[in-house]
Amino acid sequence: MKKITVSALVAALFVLFQACSEKIETDLTKTAFIPKPVSIAATGTAFEIKKSTVIYVQEGSEQLLHTAGILAAEIGKVTGQTRVQTVSEAPSKGIYLAIQENDDLGKEGYELNIGKKLITITGTNAAGCFYGVQTLLQTLPVNTSLEEPLYLATGTVRDYPEYGYRGAMLDVARHFFTLEEVKQYIDFLALYKMNALHLHLSDDQGWRIEIKSWPKLTEIGAQTEVGGGEGGFYTQEEYKELVQYAADRQIMIVPEIDMPGHTNAALASYAELNCDGKARDLYTGTEVGFSTLCTDKEVTYEFIDDVLRELVALTPGDYIHIGGDESHVTAHDDYVYFVNRVQKIVGKYGKKVIGWDEIANAELVDDATVQFWADVKNTTMGVEKGAKVLMSPAARAYLDMQYDSTSQYGLHWAGYIEVDHGYNWDPATLVEGVTKENIIGIEAPLWSETVSNIDEAEYLVFPRLPGYAEIGWTAPVERNWEAYKTRLAKHGKRFEALGIDYYKSKLVPWEE
Ligand code: TNX
Numbered sequence: 001m002k003k004i005t006v007s008a009l010v011a012a013l014f015v016l017f018q019a020c021s022e023k024i025e026t027d028l029t030k031t032a033f034i035p036k037p038v039s040i041a042a043t044g045t046a047f048e049i050k051k052s053t054v055i056y057v058q059e060g061s062e063q064l065l066h067t068a069g070i071l072a073a074e075i076g077k078v079t080g081q082t083r084v085q086t087v088s089e090a091p092s093k094g095i096y097l098a099i100q101e102n103d104d105l106g107k108e109g110y111e112l113n114i115g116k117k118l119i120t121i122t123g124t125n126a127a128g129c130f131y132g133v134q135t136l137l138q139t140l141p142v143n144t145s146l147e148e149p150l151y152l153a154t155g156t157v158r159d160y161p162e163y164g165y166r167g168a169m170l171d172v173a174r175h176f177f178t179l180e181e182v183k184q185y186i187d188f189l190a191l192y193k194m195n196a197l198h199l200h201l202s203d204d205q206g207w208r209i210e211i212k213s214w215p216k217l218t219e220i221g222a223q224t225e226v227g228g229g230e231g232g233f234y235t236q237e238e239y240k241e242l243v244q245y246a247a248d249r250q251i252m253i254v255p256e257i258d259m260p261g262h263t264n265a266a267l268a269s270y271a272e273l274n275c276d277g278k279a280r281d282l283y284t285g286t287e288v289g290f291s292t293l294c295t296d297k298e299v300t301y302e303f304i305d306d307v308l309r310e311l312v313a314l315t316p317g318d319y320i321h322i323g324g325d326e327s328h329v330t331a332h333d334d335y336v337y338f339v340n341r342v343q344k345i346v347g348k349y350g351k352k353v354i355g356w357d358e359i360a361n362a363e364l365v366d367d368a369t370v371q372f373w374a375d376v377k378n379t380t381m382g383v384e385k386g387a388k389v390l391m392s393p394a395a396r397a398y399l400d401m402q403y404d405s406t407s408q409y410g411l412h413w414a415g416y417i418e419v420d421h422g423y424n425w426d427p428a429t430l431v432e433g434v435t436k437e438n439i440i441g442i443e444a445p446l447w448s449e450t451v452s453n454i455d456e457a458e459y460l461v462f463p464r465l466p467g468y469a470e471i472g473w474t475a476p477v478e479r480n481w482e483a484y485k486t487r488l489a490k491h492g493k494r495f496e497a498l499g500i501d502y503y504k505s506k507l508v509p510w511e512e
Contacts, residue, residue: 028114028155031139032490034466035193035473037159045116046151049140051079058098059086063126066248068097071133078144093117095136097129108195109160112136114152127250128160131193135159142493163427165390165441166472167196167254168399168465170457171448173203173265174286175225176232181454183245188461188500190249192469197246198254198321198443204264204283204291208233209255213306214270220282221265226449228284239314247316254354255311258323259304260330260338264291272299286449289328295338305345312349320346325356325373336362343368354390357382369440372431373398374414380433389434391427391442397468399446399460403503409450410460419505423467423484426476444468455501462495462502463488485509 025031028042053075057068065086072082075095090096100122102109110123110132121136123129139152170177170185177185186197201209207221210233222233234242246253263273264283271279275294293300308320322342327335339355339362346353347365354369360382364370370382371390379389391397394414401417402410428436444465451457466488470479485508492510495502504510 024151024153026151026153028139028153028157031153032487033135033138033157034484034487034491035161035470036478036484036487037135037157038475038478039158040155042153042155043115045154047114047116047119047154049075049079049146049150049152051081051146053079053082054091054094055082055084056087056091056094056096057084058096059088061099061126063248064097064099064129067126067130067133070130070249071095071097071137074137074140078140078150079146090120091118095119095121097121097123097133099123099125099129105158106160107164109158110135112157112159114139114154114156116154119152124160127195130190130250131159132157134191134193137191142497161193161473162475163439163441163472165196165443166194166469167198167390167441167443168194168461168468169198169200169256169392169443169445171200171203171400171446172208173200173206173225173258173448175227175229175448175452176206176208176222177448177454177457178232179234179238179242181457182242184454185457185461186242186246186249186251188465189251189469192466193473194465194469195250196252196254196317196441196443198256198445200256200258200445200447202257202259202265203262204288205285206231206233207265207269209239209311210235211307211310212236213310214303216269217266217307219269221269224282224284225452226284226286227452229452236310236314243314243316252317252319253315254317254319254321255315256321256323256354257304257307257311258325259342260293260295260335261289261291261325261327262323263293266293266303267291270303272297273303289326292327292330293338295330295334300338301341301345304342308345308349312351315351318352319354319369320349320351321354321371322346322359323356324359327358332361360385360387371443372434373445376431379431383434383438388440389438390440391430391434392445393425393430396422396425396430397442397444399444399464400448400450403505407503408459409456411447411450417464418507419463419467419488419503420481420485420507422464423471423479424481425471427471428476442468442472458501459503462500463491463505463508466491 068084075082110128112132113120121132207217218233225231267280357378360378364385369388372379
């Protein structure tokens with residue numbers, strides 16, 4: 001028999017005492033994880049986080065080191081400071097991050113094991129490890145400090161996502177969002193294991209990305225926004241910084257240049273892009289569907305080639321979004337011709353095309369993805385043409401829809417989306433003829449006609465975003481609103497600690 005040392009006994013008694021006094025939770029299954037993991041097994045004891053707790057990282061991966069840095073910053077908020085150290089072998093205590101192949105957990109899976117002395121997070125890749133860290137962070141109590149001993153419940157979480165694409169969109173064209181604001185949005189996505197940020201970079205009201213070969217796009221086209229405010233744009237250097245910030249959080253940026261409609265800002269910047277050769281005035285209203293590039297001028301395709309070439313050079317991710325929605329003043333045949341040509345340009349630069357569901361009217365290239373937002377017929381036509389589908393049904397997943405008629409921001413053309421309505425649906429059964437095999441994942445778009453900065457956006461984004469993250473991550477049989485709302489209720493304090501101005505839906509039993 002092993003000898004039990006006095007100090008071990010005292011420590012064990014202390015844990016027991018703490019557990020009995022209901023101060024610490026030793027049942028890992030009680031943690032309000034969002035998204036809900038595949039499996040959680042509790043072992044009923046506790047790991048103590050101390051000032052001296054070290055985060056060890058398996059050597060050889062820059063990305064792991066970055067993830068460790070993010071974890072250290074979070075734990076450091078509690079402990080004052082937490083040290084990170086690379087190692088060639090697993091340690092016997094502390095927190096250890098490593099990558100380990102595991103066929104059972106798939107590409108982005110992880111296992112989080114919280115023992116009494118050692119917490120191990122093994123991801124099947126660096127992304128998996130990052131997700132394991134997010135899960136671990138959700139076990140930390142909110143607003144704690146080491147003035148009192150801090151314990152985490154022990155056990156094992158094994159986890160992997162339902163869908164490979166779990167995203168949100170931010171419309172930085174209707175209202176410009178600063179680099180810092182977009183980083184905050186990225187942070188929100190990262191908390192809930194989302195891995196794609198779609199940036200709507202151009203629209204009638206503004207062009208937001210520097211294109212060196214067409215400088216007037218930003219000199220003129222970025223000057224304003226909805227309501228006539230200042231507008232703005234990202235220089236290529238700034239945009240690279242965003243891409244890196246996202247990549248460090250395992251998030252891919254999907255840039256969108258919306259065309260041939262939603263192009264007034266470009267049409268105001270360059271007269272030659274208009275069929276009549278006359279530059280348009282800048283636009284600060286919120287109408288849609290009145291602008292189009294001139295689809296039968298060669299200069300249009302030279303323009304697009306230049307724009308996409310520069311954009312691709314800034315884009316490590318697989319996708320370029322070509323918009324394609326609401327081109328109401330482009331004749332049908334012109335639209336089809338245009339989308340066919342633009343898809344080829346994207347392909348020439350080695351990227352995959354995503355477009356709003358209208359692009360299904362064109363001949364789709366092999367690896368095209370149709371983003372379902374409104375039209376079932378377009379979407380099923382896309383599937384018949386061999387396309388994949390990204391699910392963003394406006395009536396369920398639009399972050400810019402109001403919660404109810406009293407919501408201070410948002411629109412309601414697709415209906416009101418209370419928190420339960422946004423959560424309670426299954427991408428794989430929503431549209432007849434579109435099944436799980438066709439779907440790459442889900443995306444929740446935030447259009448910004450009614451919100452002009454991140455604080456206003458937060459009201460629409462929270463608390464719905466975690467629900468969309470869970471739809472993307474957790475299998476439908478594991479999801480139900482009644483259980484979800486009690487988990488979500490516990491995240492209210494987390495939102496507050498992060499300074500997030502969220503909508504306090506009456507449907508959620510928020511914890512005080
Ligand atoms: C429709 S959704 C649009 C956007 C608007 C949005 C407002 C889509 C592909 N087009 O241009 O901003 O409605 O909810």
